[in-house]
Amino acid sequence: MNLVLRQIEKPQxxxxxxxxxxxxxxLDRLLQxxxxxxxxxxxxxxxxxxxxxxxxxxxxxxxxxxELVIRQGDYGNSAFLILEGRLxxxxxxxxPDTFQTPLPPQKGWLQSVxxxxxxxxxxxxxxxxxxxxxxxxxQQTERQAxxxxxxIPGTLELDGSQALEEGMIFGELSALSRxxxxxxxxxxxxSRLLEIRWQGLRDLMKFDPSLRQRIDQLYRENGLRNHLxxxxxxxxxxxxxxxxxxAQTEFQSFGEYLWTPTFRKAAEADVAARIEQxxxxxxxxxxxxxxxxxxxxFVRVTRQHGEGEQTIEYLxxxxxxxxxxxVHNWRTGEQRPWQLSLRAVGYVDILRIPTKLxxxxxxxxxxxxxxxxxxxxxxxxxxxxxxxxxxAHREPMPETKLLEGxxxxxxxxxxxxxxxxxxxxxRCDDCVRACAATHDGNPRFVREGLVLDxxxxxxxxxxxxxxxxxxxxPTGAIxxxxxxxxxxxxxxxxxxxxxCANSCPYGSIKMVAxxxxxxxxxxxxxxxxxxxxxxxxxxxxxxxxxxxxxxACPHDALIRIDLTHPAEFTxxxxx
Amino acid sequence: MDSRINRxxxxxxxxxxxxxxxxxxxxxxxxxxxxxRYLDDNLYESSTFSGWALTAAIIVxxxxxxxxxxxxxxxxxSAAGWMQFHIYLGLSTFVMFGWHVHWSFPTxxxxxxxxxxxxxxxxxxVFGLYLTRTTPRRLAAIQRQFIYEQIPLLRxxxxxxxxxxxxxxxxxxxxxARIYVNRVAxxxxxxxxxxxxxxxxxxxxxxxxxxxxxxxxYLAPAQxxxxxxxxxxxxxxxxxxxxxxxxxxxxxxxxxxxxxTYSLLxxxxxxxxMAHAFAGGWR
Numbered sequence: 061m062n063l064v065l066r067q068i069e070k071p072q073x074x075x076x077x078x079x080x081x082x083x084x085x086x087l088d089r090l091l092q093x094x095x096x097x098x099x100x101x102x103x104x105x106x107x108x109x110x111x112x113x114x115x116x117x118x119x120x121x122x123x124x125x126x127e128l129v130i131r132q133g134d135y136g137n138s139a140f141l142i143l144e145g146r147l148x149x150x151x152x153x154x155x156p157d158t159f160q161t162p163l164p165p166q167k168g169w170l171q172s173v174x175x176x177x178x179x180x181x182x183x184x185x186x187x188x189x190x191x192x193x194x195x196x197x198x199q200q201t202e203r204q205a206x207x208x209x210x211x212i213p214g215t216l217e218l219d220g221s222q223a224l225e226e227g228m229i230f231g232e233l234s235a236l237s238r239x240x241x242x243x244x245x246x247x248x249x250x251s252r253l254l255e256i257r258w259q260g261l262r263d264l265m266k267f268d269p270s271l272r273q274r275i276d277q278l279y280r281e282n283g284l285r286n287h288l289x290x291x292x293x294x295x296x297x298x299x300x301x302x303x304x305x306x307a308q309t310e311f312q313s314f315g316e317y318l319w320t321p322t323f324r325k326a327a328e329a330d331v332a333a334r335i336e337q338x339x340x341x342x343x344x345x346x347x348x349x350x351x352x353x354x355x356x357x358f359v360r361v362t363r364q365h366g367e368g369e370q371t372i373e374y375l376x377x378x379x380x381x382x383x384x385x386x387v388h389n390w391r392t393g394e395q396r397p398w399q400l401s402l403r404a405v406g407y408v409d410i411l412r413i414p415t416k417l418x419x420x421x422x423x424x425x426x427x428x429x430x431x432x433x434x435x436x437x438x439x440x441x442x443x444x445x446x447x448x449x450x451x452a453h454r455e456p457m458p459e460t461k462l463l464e465g466x467x468x469x470x471x472x473x474x475x476x477x478x479x480x481x482x483x484x485x486x487r488c489d490d491c492v493r494a495c496a497a498t499h500d501g502n503p504r505f506v507r508e509g510l511v512l513d514x515x516x517x518x519x520x521x522x523x524x525x526x527x528x529x530x531x532x533x534p535t536g537a538i539x540x541x542x543x544x545x546x547x548x549x550x551x552x553x554x555x556x557x558x559x560c561a562n563s564c565p566y567g568s569i570k571m572v573a574x575x576x577x578x579x580x581x582x583x584x585x586x587x588x589x590x591x592x593x594x595x596x597x598x599x600x601x602x603x604x605x606x607x608x609x610x611x612a613c614p615h616d617a618l619i620r621i622d623l624t625h626p627a628e629f630t631x632x633x634x635x
Numbered sequence: 636m637d638s639r640i641n642r643x644x645x646x647x648x649x650x651x652x653x654x655x656x657x658x659x660x661x662x663x664x665x666x667x668x669x670x671x672r673y674l675d676d677n678l679y680e681s682s683t684f685s686g687w688a689l690t691a692a693i694i695v696x697x698x699x700x701x702x703x704x705x706x707x708x709x710x711x712x713s714a715a716g717w718m719q720f721h722i723y724l725g726l727s728t729f730v731m732f733g734w735h736v737h738w739s740f741p742t743x744x745x746x747x748x749x750x751x752x753x754x755x756x757x758x759x760x761v762f763g764l765y766l767t768r769t770t771p772r773r774l775a776a777i778q779r780q781f782i783y784e785q786i787p788l789l790r791x792x793x794x795x796x797x798x799x800x801x802x803x804x805x806x807x808x809x810x811x812a813r814i815y816v817n818r819v820a821x822x823x824x825x826x827x828x829x830x831x832x833x834x835x836x837x838x839x840x841x842x843x844x845x846x847x848x849x850x851x852x853y854l855a856p857a858q859x860x861x862x863x864x865x866x867x868x869x870x871x872x873x874x875x876x877x878x879x880x881x882x883x884x885x886x887x888x889x890x891x892x893x894x895x896t897y898s899l900l901x902x903x904x905x906x907x908x909m910a911h912a913f914a915g916g917w918r
Contacts, residue, residue, distance in 0.1 A: 172707045482775035486767045487783060487882050488889070490714060494706035508782060514775050605709020612706045614718035615767065616649070635648050 066576045067585040071555035073534040074112065078257050079119030090114055090254065093143070094227060095271050104267045117260025123147075123247035128207040130231055132244040134161050135540035137530075138257045139232040139275075145251020147224040149243040151289050152217035159215065159244075161543035166604050179501045182579035184572045186551055186593065209246055216244055220289060220299045223248075232275050233282050235261055237356055237409075238527050239377075240545065242286040257536050280311045284411060287355045293380060293430075294422065301421055310350075310412040314339040314404035315357065318531050320565045323406070323470060332368050334468065335360075335403065341410055342381070342402035348389060350412040351422075352381040357408030357526060358624075360467050362401045371464050372400060373457050374472050376525065376624050384432040390419055396435060405470060406526060456630040465512035466623065470565060474522025475545070476599055476620045478505065478609065479629070483514045484617035494612030495597070504597040505568070505609070515633065518618075520609070521568040521597040523547050525624050529569060532559035538569075538594065541601060548598040556592035569596045652719070660723045664730050671734045685735040686910070690903060692728050693753075696721055697896050725760045732757070749906050752899040759892045766888055770881050777874050783882045790875050794824045797868045800861055810853050811861060818843060819865060827876045835880035840873035 090096055096114065104110045123129055123145070130136055132153055153159050167175070209215050224230055224245065234241045235258045256264070265272040288294055288302050288309065297305070315338075316322055326334045342352065344364055358376050362369040375381060381402055389396055404410075457463055466472055489507060496503040505520030527547050530538050537554035540547055549560075561569040573590035574582050582591045599620070600607045607620050621629055667688065674681035699721045702711055711717075732753060741750055774780070781789065801815045822843055827835075844866050851859055 169708060169710055172709070173705065175707050176705060482780070483772050485771050486885050487771075487774065488885070489783075490703060490706070497706050506782070508780060511780060516780065603707065603709065608706050611709065611713045612703070614703075614714040615771075616715045617771075 065588070066580045066582045067588075068582055068591065070584045070586065071591070073259075073555060074116040075555070076535065076553045077116040078255070078260070078536075082115050082119065086120065087111055087114055090118070095141075095268070095274070098270065099264075099268045104263075108263055108267070110264075110267075113260050113263055117263070118254055118256050121253045121255050123251045123253060124206075124208070125247060125249055126208045126210070126212065127247045128209055129245040129247055129253065130234075130241045130243070131159070131161055131207075132156070132242065133240050134542050135239075135545045136231055136234040136241050136542070137536055137539045138255050139235045139261050140230050140245075141254040141256065142224060142226050142228050142230075143252040143254055144226060145247060145249045145253075146226075147230075147245050147247050147251060148212070148216075148218075148221055149224055149230060149245045150216035150218060150221040151243050151286055152220070153244060154215055154217055163543055164541060164601055167602055169604070172603065175497065175500075179497075180577065182575050182577075184502055184574045184593075184595070185500065185577050185579070186574045186582065187577060212246060216246070220302070229275065229278060232261070232278055233286070236275070236279055237283075238530055238540065239356065239525075242282075242290065258530075259534055259536050283355055283409060284309060284311045287353060287411060291353055291378070291380070293383075293426075296425055297421065305413060305417055305421065308414055308417055311355075312341075312410045312412060313408065314341060314410065315407040317407050318528055318563065319406040320528050320563050323565050331468075335362070335369050338403040338405055339408075340401060340403055341408070342398050342400075344399065344401040345397050348382060348385045348396070348398055348415065350414050351383060351386055351418045352402070353411040353413065354379050354381070355409035355411055358405045358467075358470070358472055359408055359410075360403045360405050362403060363399075364401075369401065369403075370460065371467050373463070374405070374467050374626070376472065384435060386415060386418055387423065387426075387431050388435045390423055391434075396438075399435060405467060406473070406528075456627050458626060458630050458633060462512050462515070462633075463626075465510075466626075469510055469517070471510075471517055471522070472623045472626070473524040473526055474623045475525055476521075476523040476607075477623045478509075478518040478520040478522070478597075479619050479621055479632075480507070480516040480518055481514060481617045481633075482511065482516055484615045485516070485613075486615055486617075488614070490612045490614060491609040491618050494608040498600050498603050498608045499598075502572075502595070504595060519566060519568050521547065521564075521599075522566065522623075523597075523599060529560040529564040532563050533557075534559065544601065546599050546601050547596075548601060549594050549596060551593060554593045556594065558592065558594070560594050569594050571595075656719060656723050660727055664727055667727075667731060668734065682735060682737075685731060686907070689728060689731045689735050690907065692724055692731060693899065693903065696725055696728070697900060700893055700896070722764060725757065728753075729757060745902070745906060745909060749899075749902045752895065752902050756892065756895045756899045759888065759895060763888050763892055766885055770885055774878060774881055777878060779871075779874060781875060781878045781882075783879065783886070786875050786879045786882075790823075790872060793868050793872045793875065794820075797823050797865060800864055800868075804858065804861060808853075808855065808858060810850055811858055811865075814846065814850060815865070818846060819869065822869065823872050827880070831876065832880045832883060835877045837873055837877070840869055843869055 091111070091114070096110070099110055101110050104113070120143070121129075121140075129140065129147060132151070133156065212218075222243075230243075230245060231241070233239070261275070265275055285302070285306050288306055294302065294305070322337070326337050329337065338360065341359060344362075354375055354377055356377050358374055359381070360371055361373045361375060361381070362371050364370075382398070385396055385399060388394065458466065471477060487507075492503045492505070492507055495505060505518060507516075507518055509516055509518040509520075511517075523546055527540070530540070530547065533539075534557060535553045535555055537550045537552075538547060538560045539550070556571065558571050561571050571592045572595050574593050576582055583589060584591055597607075605611055610618055610620050619632060621632060623629055667685075671681045671685055674684055699717050702717050703714060705711065706714075732750075736746075736750065741747055797815070797819065801812055804811055822839065827839075831839075847862050847866055847869075851862065854862060
């Protein structure tokens, strides 16, 4: 039997440029302005020349007065350099609920049913080989609707807003930390912006130290200010007081940006050594000198227990640590040290506000209801489950063994983790079949994964809060959906390099060999090797009714759940 | 993450849900029983009413299988909701059936066959409820979890590793090789039989491990290590067999339950046609 193969050129990083119209004169003009003028072309390697980065990873965006550039809460994968014009960045919206980006289009019920018989007969069919004469551009995959704000003061909180002028960079915070936009930016005049997608920004920073330094500084300054303004504990502070706090607050980062390799290495180590490898942010028993705000990432709260450390809870973005000790010391005049330790799990950004400032500006304003309960007496802190609970006072937590497992395997990163109750799951695989039915016959997960007690954390994409899979993608094919934050893979721009699959700490991304619509394997022209593409769960973003796996489980055994805050999970397991 | 894409589902207590469902089922059955009594007391044909109600209930129960075939249609609701409805409606049909046959077993051949088919489907449903509530816990008690379709492959792998272990033993002391050929190979590579499929237990595994342990005194230290590894493979094979038996039982039950449902539906249609044909026309 002759096997027919569809041969194509191996997909490359810049097959699909960010904008197709970045011509030579535009590139020449860009290279005449800062920061590109000061960049040394020879610092860039031959396979990543500066001019090509600008050509393929940047696009010019022309904005009209009152046009919305970025919206707070949306997910963005690019930063902006202002070439011309003036913009306004506001950190607070007057009515955030009515100012949301619409959801991506979903299938109607007729289209949903049609999927049942329009499904391909072959696995992993891609239509890219057929579209060679009709190149598919990134612009076609993005919704191009422009939004104009008729009533800027009525929509945006202008107190604390910032004017953005020519030459300034914005949007880097979201692009670098893979988190939602922290500000809404509106063009005040006609303006021209250079939008640099994350992959280009990463390479520019890598080969130009001055840009790296500038972006790092911006990241810290903006990250610090934005976070302080958005912290509920500080919401009664005036802009001047926030500035005063910002001036004295220290911004610290712990752990590695791409933490997958260290995580995998640590998994091979002894259990006690694994915890010891996590950087210490606060040490139990040491002097309390600051209030800590977690700006990004996750921290493990532990207490000394025998020869090891016992995890009591985990905290994530937006949470505060140390208020209890500070309030206790402030009210009683005692000098009680840290009752618990804090360790960085993965990459963590921390803001440290000095105790003196907290006592002067914050504590006198707090309502009695906002104050944490007093610390238990020293004599009662010798141990035991109840004492732990008394020290940990935040959200309800799963019992210790499960909690240790969740933190150990960094599952708290998942905003849509698939958890299966093995005491209810009959292994019928209706979930897998439903997944296949909504993905052209190809299931996007396997019903296996880590088991802790009776709970299976299946290897389906968890749509992480810190999606490390996105870090290495050379084309931006794996990205967050703008409005929902769901991480999906663009089949048209994925070149099958496998970076995302290697970076995913949970093994939730699979590389598959692809076929054309007639079932012929698509192979590389030069060596006949199969062309691979990354696949993973997209949370049925184009289907109505949410994830099909969850809807298909007849025994209430499977749920997609947010593990970043343990309360929801604790409630579910205790049902 | 945007809550608009996956709205939090109701996470009420399961015990509360059970109580609510029981109350509603009880109410519905009381109303149904009162209606039948009313029809009987007023000399109406209550069998027509109870028969059509039972027909409708059975069609809705069978529709659960069809619902599972179209998971893409969100408007049909969640499978968990359907399952709850399936359970309580299924249990209710026993009462409906009782009223329909006036609490006595019918005498006609067709009616007897139909009643038998109904009782088999209903009974298998109750048995299935027991299986689906008890088997998952037994499966979860095994440390490793296996996918049913992968079990034969994993079993072959266990057999291959055991063969390699024994073949790697230096010549001289053939005790291990002998027990492998005579006892272990059959266990690792052979089927476990119907008894094990219905009542899976670890007695054979324990017995074999006991035999290996008793040979320790005749083995050199290095061979004892091989013996320990063989024991571990025996346990692994036992776990695979256990999972296969229990998962296979669930799958077999579901297949029978569905197959019998189609038989019931067929007989039901014949019964309806016959009942109306010999009742002097449609009323």
